[in-house]
Amino acid sequence: MIKCVVEMFGLPRQVTEVRGVEVGLNDGASLGDVIAALRHEIPALEGPVIRAGEDRLLEHYAFNVNGSFYFADGDVQLKDGDFVLLLTLPTGG
């Protein structure tokens, strides 16, 4: 069992009014597992940020894991203490 802190910025923080949450995951958990954990811990994310009924982010959201950026299907295996950010991707003009 590992623990990761998921901190949120931008719209994910705005819609939930939650700064971040610690989630418990199995060793070698993927970002899909993180999404599943977030759906459980912060249901308000489902719809605006997480696709309803799925362990997938909506387009233009991404995870940053220890300073590197990944989309939800990025090839990442998380370790205990990893720092995960949930962000909106660059937009605008």
Next chain:
Amino acid sequence: MAGGYMGKILFANLSTGEIKEETPDEKLYRDFIGGYGIGARILFSRQKAGVDPLGPENILGLVTGPLTGSPAPMGCRYIAVAKSPLTGGWGDANSGGDFGPYLKFSGYDAVFFNGIADKPVYLFIDNGKAELRDAAHLWGKDSYETEDMLKAEHGRQSQVSCIGQSGEKLSLISCIITKRGAAAGRSGLGAVMGSKKLKAVVARGDQPVPIADIETANRLRREHIAELRTAQFRGHPFWEQRKKYGTGGHADESAHSGDTPVKNWGGVGVVDFPDPSGLRGDLVIANKDRGESCWHCPLGCQAILKEGKGEYNYPAGTRRPEYETLGSFGTMCLNDNAESVAMANHICNAYGLDTISAGATVAFAIECYENGLITREDTGGIELRWGNHRAIIAMTEKLAKREGLGDILADGVKVAAEKIGRGAEEYAVHIGGQELGMHDPKLSRAGTPSAARYQMAPTPGRHTQGFGPSGFRGNVVNAAGLCTFGYNNVDPNKYIVGFLSSVTGWERSIDELLKCGERIANIRHVFNLREGINPQEWKVNPRILGTSPQTEGPLKGITADLETQVKDNLKALDWDLVTTRPSKKKLLELGLDDVVEVLYP
């Protein structure tokens, strides 16, 4: 001549008054497409190195693409080109509006100017005839008045591209404006136009743009629009979001997500700008009068505001500010007052200033003031503090008029820092003299050269241009005369290939078009090399890269790996890792034999 092109280019010598038209070889169009591709090719050929950007030998061009004025959706753009007085290197600036299509309807793909007029003039192009006319009655007028007066004189179907007072006063961050706010913003090209005493270009005409296969072009247009209407953007329909908010629907969110630079690139959104809700989309559009669009755009992402009735009395007809302006005058200045940003937008559009550079320069000035480098005496009594929107507007007006401290600020942060001294350079965030777009490169997808593009693009600090092979397609889109908003959320290859083929009649694959994009990247870059500029030698303010990483927020601990991004892309481009000179082999492959003679004497 292929479809999409009028087949003629105008050259006006403002010193002698001579105007001539040329019929370029089809190879020019085929190899360089249009826009800054053709612009860079012509300037490299006809202008020698080392000219004064504000002198008579600098050539200013306004250049369309083959899809400008065609059935391709968002085919409305033109690009201004010249040697930039802001950077001393290659300069270009991309504009929407209606002017680009009307330049073609007047009979020309592009118009170039050299020389300097004895007195203020404007160029009037009317269905294949061009003449220089006296502009004494226009000189000193802002861009709105200039456009209104010229349309009154030449008819509502004429389109005007002009400078305001900032370009006349040679502000190095001035720009060229059409339609009261479609700006060819970057590179300080308003000053080039002002230095030539060229107040405006008026285009009027009804010559059709030839289309090789109109049936296919129209079918593709229908398909493209249908696809764009269903595209998703941040979990919401792209079409609906853009139509409602333009690009300004999320400035508040971006202030916290790590996208928008905060507090002159030195802050953290969640710490220094904890409540940016005053910049949220609904407030930005609260005073909207009606939507606005560029020529024949099916989407129409712009908007016009009603008269400002609150503290900021901007006139009816002011453009709604877009994301970059909300970033530069908002988040960069810790200013959460959307109405003040609308006022800043009006001042910049009327006087003809680049809102990115102007807002960034005001943010720089605030930081100087907050740190005691400039005083109330210097500011003329303005309390230039973070978030003080009244002070921000007052200083923007001074900058636009070159009054007091504004005269120092009017040439951007690099020049201002040199004049202020006392360590101001620390707060001057620019690359090569140009302020950066409102996207922090530390917030990037893994593997994209987001930091490198700011340093290495031929016009530094640009957020709309790429570096390396990932930028080739963007070059094709820009050179073709298209707005990128129409091609980022659909299958770009299908539509770029399809429209270029059906309009021009030249059947080319995406690979062949990307080769054009590569050729364009090289010709723009070698213009800089010939000027003695190696972009790797441009200083990059450490705030941009996070050299001392932020300790909080989404960019905590991140330092952009500029070196790797640059090196990887130089290799991919086959440019020397130290000098950035393209290899001889690459230049010959691209047909740039004359460039080989210059770079390998």
